Amino acid sequence: MNRFLQNAIQLAKMAEGQTGVNPAVGSVVVKDGWIVGLGAHLKQGERHAEVQALDMAGDQAQGATIYVSLEPCTHFGSTPPCVNKIIEAGIKKVVYAMKDISLDSPGDDILQSAGIEVEYQHQAQAELMYKDFFKAKSENIPEVTLKVSVSLDGKQATDTGQSQWITNPGVKQDVFKHRARHDALLTGAGTVQADNPSLTVRLEGERQPVRVILDRSGRLNLQQQIFHDQQTPVWLYTENKEMLNKEHSNQVKIILLEDCSIKNILQDLYHNGIGSLYVEAGPNVSSQFLQSECVQTLIIYYAPKVIGGSGKYQFYQTDNVLSLDKIPQFEIANSEIIDQNIKVSLRKK
Amino acid sequence: MNRFLQNAIQLAKMAEGQTGVNPAVGSVVVKDGWIVGLGAHLKQGERHAEVQALDMAGDQAQGATIYVSLEPCTHFGSTPPCVNKIIEAGIKKVVYAMKDISLDSPGDDILQSAGIEVEYQHQAQAELMYKDFFKAKSENIPEVTLKVSVSLDGKQATDTGQSQWITNPGVKQDVFKHRARHDALLTGAGTVQADNPSLTVRLEGERQPVRVILDRSGRLNLQQQIFHDQQTPVWLYTENKEMLNKEHSNQVKIILLEDCSIKNILQDLYHNGIGSLYVEAGPNVSSQFLQSECVQTLIIYYAPKVIGGSGKYQFYQTDNVLSLDKIPQFEIANSEIIDQNIKVSLRKK
Numbered sequence: 001m002n003r004f005l006q007n008a009i010q011l012a013k014m015a016e017g018q019t020g021v022n023p024a025v026g027s028v029v030v031k032d033g034w035i036v037g038l039g040a041h042l043k044q045g046e047r048h049a050e051v052q053a054l055d056m057a058g059d060q061a062q063g064a065t066i067y068v069s070l071e072p073c074t075h076f077g078s079t080p081p082c083v084n085k086i087i088e089a090g091i092k093k094v095v096y097a098m099k100d101i102s103l104d105s106p107g108d109d110i111l112q113s114a115g116i117e118v119e120y121q122h123q124a125q126a127e128l129m130y131k132d133f134f135k136a137k138s139e140n141i142p143e144v145t146l147k148v149s150v151s152l153d154g155k156q157a158t159d160t161g162q163s164q165w166i167t168n169p170g171v172k173q174d175v176f177k178h179r180a181r182h183d184a185l186l187t188g189a190g191t192v193q194a195d196n197p198s199l200t201v202r203l204e205g206e207r208q209p210v211r212v213i214l215d216r217s218g219r220l221n222l223q224q225q226i227f228h229d230q231q232t233p234v235w236l237y238t239e240n241k242e243m244l245n246k247e248h249s250n251q252v253k254i255i256l257l258e259d260c261s262i263k264n265i266l267q268d269l270y271h272n273g274i275g276s277l278y279v280e281a282g283p284n285v286s287s288q289f290l291q292s293e294c295v296q297t298l299i300i301y302y303a304p305k306v307i308g309g310s311g312k313y314q315f316y317q318t319d320n321v322l323s324l325d326k327i328p329q330f331e332i333a334n335s336e337i338i339d340q341n342i343k344v345s346l347r348k349k
Numbered sequence: 350m351n352r353f354l355q356n357a358i359q360l361a362k363m364a365e366g367q368t369g370v371n372p373a374v375g376s377v378v379v380k381d382g383w384i385v386g387l388g389a390h391l392k393q394g395e396r397h398a399e400v401q402a403l404d405m406a407g408d409q410a411q412g413a414t415i416y417v418s419l420e421p422c423t424h425f426g427s428t429p430p431c432v433n434k435i436i437e438a439g440i441k442k443v444v445y446a447m448k449d450i451s452l453d454s455p456g457d458d459i460l461q462s463a464g465i466e467v468e469y470q471h472q473a474q475a476e477l478m479y480k481d482f483f484k485a486k487s488e489n490i491p492e493v494t495l496k497v498s499v500s501l502d503g504k505q506a507t508d509t510g511q512s513q514w515i516t517n518p519g520v521k522q523d524v525f526k527h528r529a530r531h532d533a534l535l536t537g538a539g540t541v542q543a544d545n546p547s548l549t550v551r552l553e554g555e556r557q558p559v560r561v562i563l564d565r566s567g568r569l570n571l572q573q574q575i576f577h578d579q580q581t582p583v584w585l586y587t588e589n590k591e592m593l594n595k596e597h598s599n600q601v602k603i604i605l606l607e608d609c610s611i612k613n614i615l616q617d618l619y620h621n622g623i624g625s626l627y628v629e630a631g632p633n634v635s636s637q638f639l640q641s642e643c644v645q646t647l648i649i650y651y652a653p654k655v656i657g658g659s660g661k662y663q664f665y666q667t668d669n670v671l672s673l674d675k676i677p678q679f680e681i682a683n684s685e686i687i688d689q690n691i692k693v694s695l696r697k698k
Contacts, residue, residue: 002553002554003526004554007363010359010363011387014356014359014377014384014387015384018383018384028363030554032556033529033550033554033555033556033557034367034391034392034556035363035364035367035389035391036391036392037391038360038363038387038388038389039387039405040384040387042383042384042385042386043383043385052405055405056388056401056404056405065554095554177352180382201382204351205351205353205379205382205414205444206382207381207382207383208382
């Protein structure tokens with residue numbers, strides 16, 4: 001791959017997880033083989049990658065080539081279209097790694113009409129990065145990653161509810177890294193009640209995602225530490241009107257939905273700027289997410305144990321039995337050993 | 350490693366080979382876990398990495414943490430010291446990956462005196478990147494990489510001078526990539542005479558380094574294509590005064606040195622802004638470079654052939670015989686197979 005296009009993709013990856021419902025994009029401006037500007041889209045509503053890189057390049061953008069991880073945008077959102085800025089800057093050539101299939105009018109065409117040479121160098125790496133984004137955007141829901149920590153026999157706890165074995169330090173660090181790359185985390189009321197978790201990122205300098213709790217029936221009393229630790233907002237979804245009357249600190253927002261289906265919650269989250277969601281929950285909520293077919297990435301940490309019992313806390317349980325051709329299908333993207341746990345990352349097929 | 354510090358090192362790597370006698374440096378500004386600015390030092394005399402990143406961050410730099418691949422500078426060069434800019438921007442904390450041992454007054458101390466929290470998170474990866482730079486800087490010579498393409502028995506050609514087997518396409522592409530990451534290439538008069546090489550980078554969008562030719566005796570007639578192809582400057586080093594009178598195009602600069610020793614040439618190159626040099630030459634010049642002890646990186650491409658003969662063109666030949674404890678010592682940094690050639694990258698011990 002062209003190394004400048006590779007650089008643009010690297011820059012996009014740096015900003016992954018902090019661009020809300022916008023895609024993470026990176027860009028490099030090259031003049032006579034010299035990098036003269038580089039940038040990334042850093043936050044929803046702020047300057048796009050191309051604009052950052054062109055601003056850094058200044059006058060040197062005249063006659064230069066711009067490399068972008070994603071086809072330049074053509075719409076007036078919170079910022080003007082990037083194609084305009086590229087044309088105004090006097091760019092001679094645009095190279096991009098992935099088509100923006102969500103654009104009404106393709107940036108490629110507009111740039112070419114303006115006499116700019118445009119090259120679409122399709123990159124598998126960029127496609128992988130944007131595939132989930134486009135799918136989520138077309139459905140107005142966040143990109144969803146479901147994480148489960150289980151025994152080798154697929155259980156999150158023993159039949160009596162013991163699950164302390166999940167606190168493996170290496171896995172914890174890895175989970176913190178994942179949390180920090182998402183706009184929000186979600187868990188169920190059961191986990192809040194049982195574990196009293198803080199759901200924060202304990203890594204220096206890292207960002208704290210919004211914490212989302214699904215409490216359909218409204219069983220929580222809002223006394224747990226998560227509701228008054230002053231760390232980062234907590235959004236609680238419920239179908240129980242009475243929750244609105246419960247006293248709570250101002251870090252908590254109670255959101256009443258008539259039907260707290262996974263799909264409805266996801267759509268509401270998306271409309272509130274959540275572009276990526278990391279789900280860490282018990283078997284009940286995990287199973288609901290898997291059944292919703294909205295999980296694009298599934299991460300399983302297998303601890304080297306077999307728990308047995310009746311399997312009360314298997315991570316995937318359903319009332320109805322689907323035939324083998326109807327069950328959720330995944331493909332393995334990666335597998336590694338972390339601190340004596342096997343981490344398997346899977347992507348929805 | 351902290352991922353923001355990793356990002357800063359990645360940014361430095363993007364600019365490697367285009368910063369002349371300055372180090373390649375990358376920087377990321379992080380506020381509450383969000384990347385709010387990123388930058389790299391892109392060219393000697395232009396804005397430093399910290400300044401680029403702080404400019405991108407704007408007001409958001411107030412109270413933020415800045416991650417830098419190298420300790421921030423304290424001297425007035427072509428730009429004011431970065432420590433001043435960091436202090437003025439209201440940065441709360443500085444994290445850097447490698448100490449700048451060439452600074453008269455350490456940036457770390459100045460920043461701490463200004464009440465900024467400073468953390469030196471030493472990174473092996475950054476040390477590897479800057480070690481050669483500091484060594485070269487302390488000696489006022491460029492970082493030198495010597496590349497040879499040889500048979501398994503260490504010969505660049507048969508005794509009769511046949512060497513066409515070197516034109517392996519995969520190796521060629523790899524060589525182009527290396528060329529583009531250096532300020533200048535160097536070869537000997539013999540190679541120019543025998544091969545009529547262009548010594549350019551045939552990769553789209555890449556930069557053309559300066560071409561340096563060592564012609565001590567002044568045997569070249571300056572008619573070869575390299576002297577009038579209008580591609581990129583040619584600097585010819587010679588001890589022969591008469592070369593100054595030879596007609597040549599304006600892309601050629603004749604540099605007369607009383608003593609064209611490798612050390613003298615390297616110092617002159619450094620004073621002309623060449624911070625990194627890639628040497629591709631015949632056995633004569635290659636051997637001189639190896640004997641000079643100025644080669645920090647040695648890259649050997651072994652073709653799967655044995656040439657035999659008397660070894661007239663072995664890549665390393667010396668008049669005097671050194672004992673085994675005095676010969677140049679290297680350590681293997683990497684080894685890979687490229688298009689049926691074995692590429693071995695070595696670093697001076």
